[in-house]
Amino acid sequence: MExxxxxxxxxxxxxxxxxxxxxxxxxxxxxASMDDIAAAAGITxxxxxxxxxxxxxxxxxxxxxxxxxxxxxxEAGGRRGTDDVAFWHGLLALFDWVEANERAWAFLYLDDxxxxxxxxxxxxxxRAVVAAASARLFAxxxxxxxxxxxxxxxxxxxxxxxFSAVGGAIEWWLEHPDEPKEMHALRLMNxxxxxxxxxQRGRLWFPPPERRP
Amino acid sequence: MExxxxxxxxxxxxxxxxxxxxxxxxxxxxxASMDDIAAAAGITxxxxxxxxxxxxxxxxxxxxxxxxxxxxxxEAGGRRGTDDVAFWHGLLALFDWVEANERAWAFLYLDDxxxxxxxxxxxxxxRAVVAAASARLFAxxxxxxxxxxxxxxxxxxxxxxxFSAVGGAIEWWLEHPDEPKEMHALRLMNxxxxxxxxxQRGRLWFPPPERRP
Amino acid sequence: MExxxxxxxxxxxxxxxxxxxxxxxxxxxxxASMDDIAAAAGITxxxxxxxxxxxxxxxxxxxxxxxxxxxxxxEAGGRRGTDDVAFWHGLLALFDWVEANERAWAFLYLDDxxxxxxxxxxxxxxRAVVAAASARLFAxxxxxxxxxxxxxxxxxxxxxxxFSAVGGAIEWWLEHPDEPKEMHALRLMNxxxxxxxxxQRGRLWFPPPERRP
Amino acid sequence: MExxxxxxxxxxxxxxxxxxxxxxxxxxxxxASMDDIAAAAGITxxxxxxxxxxxxxxxxxxxxxxxxxxxxxxEAGGRRGTDDVAFWHGLLALFDWVEANERAWAFLYLDDxxxxxxxxxxxxxxRAVVAAASARLFAxxxxxxxxxxxxxxxxxxxxxxxFSAVGGAIEWWLEHPDEPKEMHALRLMNxxxxxxxxxQRGRLWFPPPERRP
DNA sequence: AATGAATGAGGTTTCATTCAT
DNA sequence: GATGAATGAAACCTCATTCAT
Numbered sequence: 001m002e003x004x005x006x007x008x009x010x011x012x013x014x015x016x017x018x019x020x021x022x023x024x025x026x027x028x029x030x031x032a033s034m035d036d037i038a039a040a041a042g043i044t045x046x047x048x049x050x051x052x053x054x055x056x057x058x059x060x061x062x063x064x065x066x067x068x069x070x071x072x073x074x075e076a077g078g079r080r081g082t083d084d085v086a087f088w089h090g091l092l093a094l095f096d097w098v099e100a101n102e103r104a105w106a107f108l109y110l111d112d113x114x115x116x117x118x119x120x121x122x123x124x125x126x127r128a129v130v131a132a133a134s135a136r137l138f139a140x141x142x143x144x145x146x147x148x149x150x151x152x153x154x155x156x157x158x159x160x161x162x163f164s165a166v167g168g169a170i171e172w173w174l175e176h177p178d179e180p181k182e183m184h185a186l187r188l189m190n191x192x193x194x195x196x197x198x199x200q201r202g203r204l205w206f207p208p209p210e211r212r213p
Numbered sequence: 214m215e216x217x218x219x220x221x222x223x224x225x226x227x228x229x230x231x232x233x234x235x236x237x238x239x240x241x242x243x244x245a246s247m248d249d250i251a252a253a254a255g256i257t258x259x260x261x262x263x264x265x266x267x268x269x270x271x272x273x274x275x276x277x278x279x280x281x282x283x284x285x286x287x288e289a290g291g292r293r294g295t296d297d298v299a300f301w302h303g304l305l306a307l308f309d310w311v312e313a314n315e316r317a318w319a320f321l322y323l324d325d326x327x328x329x330x331x332x333x334x335x336x337x338x339x340r341a342v343v344a345a346a347s348a349r350l351f352a353x354x355x356x357x358x359x360x361x362x363x364x365x366x367x368x369x370x371x372x373x374x375x376f377s378a379v380g381g382a383i384e385w386w387l388e389h390p391d392e393p394k395e396m397h398a399l400r401l402m403n404x405x406x407x408x409x410x411x412x413q414r415g416r417l418w419f420p421p422p423e424r425r426p
Numbered sequence: 427m428e429x430x431x432x433x434x435x436x437x438x439x440x441x442x443x444x445x446x447x448x449x450x451x452x453x454x455x456x457x458a459s460m461d462d463i464a465a466a467a468g469i470t471x472x473x474x475x476x477x478x479x480x481x482x483x484x485x486x487x488x489x490x491x492x493x494x495x496x497x498x499x500x501e502a503g504g505r506r507g508t509d510d511v512a513f514w515h516g517l518l519a520l521f522d523w524v525e526a527n528e529r530a531w532a533f534l535y536l537d538d539x540x541x542x543x544x545x546x547x548x549x550x551x552x553r554a555v556v557a558a559a560s561a562r563l564f565a566x567x568x569x570x571x572x573x574x575x576x577x578x579x580x581x582x583x584x585x586x587x588x589f590s591a592v593g594g595a596i597e598w599w600l601e602h603p604d605e606p607k608e609m610h611a612l613r614l615m616n617x618x619x620x621x622x623x624x625x626q627r628g629r630l631w632f633p634p635p636e637r638r639p
Numbered sequence: 640m641e642x643x644x645x646x647x648x649x650x651x652x653x654x655x656x657x658x659x660x661x662x663x664x665x666x667x668x669x670x671a672s673m674d675d676i677a678a679a680a681g682i683t684x685x686x687x688x689x690x691x692x693x694x695x696x697x698x699x700x701x702x703x704x705x706x707x708x709x710x711x712x713x714e715a716g717g718r719r720g721t722d723d724v725a726f727w728h729g730l731l732a733l734f735d736w737v738e739a740n741e742r743a744w745a746f747l748y749l750d751d752x753x754x755x756x757x758x759x760x761x762x763x764x765x766r767a768v769v770a771a772a773s774a775r776l777f778a779x780x781x782x783x784x785x786x787x788x789x790x791x792x793x794x795x796x797x798x799x800x801x802f803s804a805v806g807g808a809i810e811w812w813l814e815h816p817d818e819p820k821e822m823h824a825l826r827l828m829n830x831x832x833x834x835x836x837x838x839q840r841g842r843l844w845f846p847p848p849e850r851r852p
Numbered sequence: 853a854a855t856g857a858a859t860g861a862g863g864t865t866t867c868a869t870t871c872a873t
Numbered sequence: 874g875a876t877g878a879a880t881g882a883a884a885c886c887t888c889a890t891t892c893a894t
Contacts, residue, residue, distance in 0.1 A: 006853055030244060035887090035888075046855065049889090055888095088420050111325070113241025114243050157382070157389070158404060160381045161381040161382040161385065162381070162404070164380055164382070165374045166374075167381075168373045168375075169373065172370050186420075187370065189420075190411060192404065192405075205403050207298070219871085219872065219873085219878055257881080258864085259866080259880065260880085263877095432874055432875080454669070454752025455752075457754070459867065460868060471876090472869090473874085532751070532752060536751040537751070538745070539753070540753050583815070583823070586811040590804050595800040595803070612846075617797060617800060618804075620844075621832065624829060624833055625826070625830060630829050631829050633825075645856085645894085673886085674884080682859090683859050683860080685886090686858065688887080689858085694884095
């Protein structure tokens with residue numbers, strides 16, 4: 001009946017984004033409905049369209065927000081020390097953020113399928129941005145001195161693998177919350193740090209020559 | 214109008230499964246429609262329901278098939294050598310399988326959201342099975358001698374992270390196909406092998422004591 | 427795999443009819459599926475079509491069977507006495523039959539809607555046949571002597587109303603099974619018998635003349 | 640293409656209900672399709688779901704409306720006189736309502752099978768409510784003086800039977816429209832009134848003692 | 853700035869029925 | 874006599890999106 005209280009855009013928009021993030025995180029792009037999101041935000045559907053244009057637009061806004069937050073976390077973590085300590089604090093910061101944002105992680109790493117085709121490049125780009133940021137983190141930490149140029153060129157690929165490992169550990173942690181998150185982080189540190197250093201310093205393993213009869 | 218050729222179930226069912234796998238891999242659970250799958254399989258929707266009961270049933274059949282194949286690949290790879298060589302061949306076999314099965318990977322690692330709630334536990338179980346299989350792979354290769362019992366208990370968690378790292382590298386490879394897959398595998402090997410060994414042998418890194426002023 | 431044991435039609439048909447009656451009684455024409463009926467009868471769908479031509483054909487066969495049984499029951503009951511005693515025994519026989527056949531009643535009196543339009547006249551005819559049979563029952567009992575010709579002409583209408591009253595009492599009984607069925611029958615007897623006699627003997631009630639100002 | 644005229648809910652909803660009632664009355668729950676109802680109401684399906692939630696919800700809304708109307712009719716009829724005259728007017732009012740509402744009757748008394756299981760209790764309750772209302776009608780008319788308490792307790796059962804008799808007569812009338820409805824009502828009056836009075840006053844018929852040799 | 857009314861299109865699922873074997 | 878394979882059609886329901894107010 002009565003029209004809802006008018007709010008300026010700066011106040012209304014974050015409410016909508018928050019509701020949308022929850023919905024997308026919990027149910028994925030396709031299963032989250034604009035109806036639900038509008039209801040959760042306490043407004044009506046046309047408002048969502050007025051602010052974000054389309055479902056895809058809303059999703060992209062969420063994705064951008066999540067990406068931004070994550071990068072900020074990584075960079076902040078990296079500043080807290082040098083070398084292995086920087087990496088260690090980056091890991092811890094990441095676990096903290098995941099813990100605080102519950103399943104925002106899903107946005108970047110669990111909801112890759114579904115939605116219009118136009119979404120795929122957007123998602124890929126978001127992940128690449130995060131990978132780049134974490135590559136920077138390694139470079140700024142241990143890679144500082146004597147990084148082989150070939151390795152530097154491929155740092156992003158390594159970062160991608162590395163970040164995926166972190167993602168896997170996080171999922172494992174979310175399903176096994178009995179162990180404290182520091183234990184998970186420590187295991188990751190031990191799994192990755194040594195190889196990372198070797199890669200950087202060029203101390204490489206190679207497969208033995210195949211012997212064919 | 215024209216009647217389709219009749220096939221016995223043993224022949225028709227695999228055709229349906231193949232079509233369904235392609236559709237789910239490419240578009241995810243929610244966006245793959247039973248209509249499309251039926252058309253791609255060259256039959257009509259009711260046959261899908263006659264053989265698989267429901268969309269979820271069909272999906273689960275696909276998931277089981279993919280999981281089975283992947284495990285077989287891992288185990289076969291692991292048998293081709295010992296220690297680091299076994300691990301290396303496991304990696305190579307995995308890359309080969311991914312290459313041959315294009316995006317079957319997506320089934321297990323990119324389509325986690327969406328679909329009815331009953332699907333979540335099924336997906337989780339599938340991934341856990343794969344993680345267990347790869348944990349076995351490490352244990353049978355390098356861990357053979359003197360594995361610390363604590364590490365063995367957590368092997369599955371490490372395997373999960375490790376497998377995710379492999380997944381990330383694979384995704385990166387799929388998006389950067391200019392480099393041969395052996396290069397990607399080699400980078401992974403170097404990233405992971407050393408840390409894996411250290412973890413097993415208990416040569417651990419620990420964070421320096423925090424100093425608070 | 428293996429073909430079911432061949433049975434002569436005389437043995438197979440009653441099994442099908444029995445399964446169909448159960449299904450139609452419990453779920454009505456539209457909600458009973460040929461699949462279910464075939465499964466319940468232990469045969470495959472094409473057999474149903476071979477024997478009864480169509481779903482409607484099967485339904486009509488069931489309806490005819492039920493109608494026949496019911497008429498037989500009425501006539502048998504009516505022969506057990508004269509006058510009020512005949513009527514009373516007719517009622518009792520009816521309750522017995524309903525009790526033994528559980529919900530066959532639904533066939534004639536609870537499943538009037540649904541199904542193809544061609545079914546409506548068939549159902550109407552079945553009910554009319556039952557009404558005629560029960561009209562005969564009254565006529566043969568108390569109406570024997572001195573029945574006014576006008577009333578005789580309308581006996582069928584009365585029978586229809588009367589039979590519906592019985593139906594209502596039966597439904598009530600099925601929902602309140604704490605009281606023995608004889609009590610329900612007795613109440614009906616008292617509700618209907620007196621008026622029935624008066625109707626036959628022409629001792630009629632008429633509305634008082636309306637006074638308009 | 641062309642946009643339909645917009646109506647406020649208070650105007651649109653009754654139109655939907657009317658269309659739904661016609662469809663359910665004519666074809667029963669299962670055979671009435673939401674598509675048809677929407678078309679008959681001049682809107683599209685999603686509006687039906689927006690306002691009534693589901694097919695069952697729509698059906699229940701219709702059922703409630705019909706029940707309410709019928710009860711009002713019964714009570715209004717009963718107020719037009721006392722004793723036999725009240726009963727007589729109740730009957731007449733009922734016939735009038737049936738005539739005016741064509742086959743609304745079907746809702747309560749001809750569509751008992753079919754539809755989801757959750758519907759059965761709803762239907763049963765509706766009929767019980769009507770039975771209670773008509774029981775009240777008798778009680779307030781003839782039963783006024785000296786109603787035996789046992790009879791009062793069973794009044795609802797009697798009402799159920801009685802109402803079914805009326806229903807049967809109405810069906811008969813609808814199939815034999817040559818006779819005016821007052822004649823049908825009069826026949827019912829004569830069939831039921833006497834027995835009803837006897838039941839109330841305890842002047843009961845009992846079966847003769849069975850003699851077994 | 854905000855909403856209630858409205859829809860086109862598409863989704864999963866079921867069913868009566870037929871045909872080749 | 875009996876079956877497994879197959880389908881056309883239609884059912885209920887949902888959703889992203891728009892428009893008039």
